[in-house]
Amino acid sequence: MKQTIKAKKGIFAGVIISLAFAIATIPVWLLLDENEPKDYLGFTAILPLFLIIWAFFSTKYAVDDKYLYYQSAFLKGKIDIASITEIEKNKTSWVGTKPALATGGLIIKQKYNEIYIAPENNDKLVEMLLKINPEIVVK
DSSP: OOEEEEBOOOHHHHHHHHHHHHHHHSOGGGGSOTTSOOHHHHHHHHHHHHHHHHHHHHOEEEEOSSEEEEEETTEEEEEEGGGOOEEEEEEOOOSSBOOOSSSSEEEEEOSSOEEEEOBSOHHHHHHHHHHHOTTOEEO
């Protein structure tokens, strides 16, 4: 049975959404010459806002007996829990695959890969993963 874990939504994500909304609603087309076409500007200004809102509301994680699933907007995948070698708790990764909205999450390492996620409760997720694979090293 799949258990869903909510993503932590940090203040950084809220600030980004607010800034994107402010920038998208600025009437950029007023700054252009009257003879230039302006219809596409509204769409191009609002598109990044929709992508950010999509990530904000779709980010989640799930665990079943074999896999850890993650989703954040168009980033979607699964990790075989048996292949996880190490988890760093309460850390933040600024590079790589990052289906997360907050800092202070988990860096999940496999043999040649790592992914950063930020569940609401790091300890609960680590506990769930350790029940399935007790050989995971937690730092």
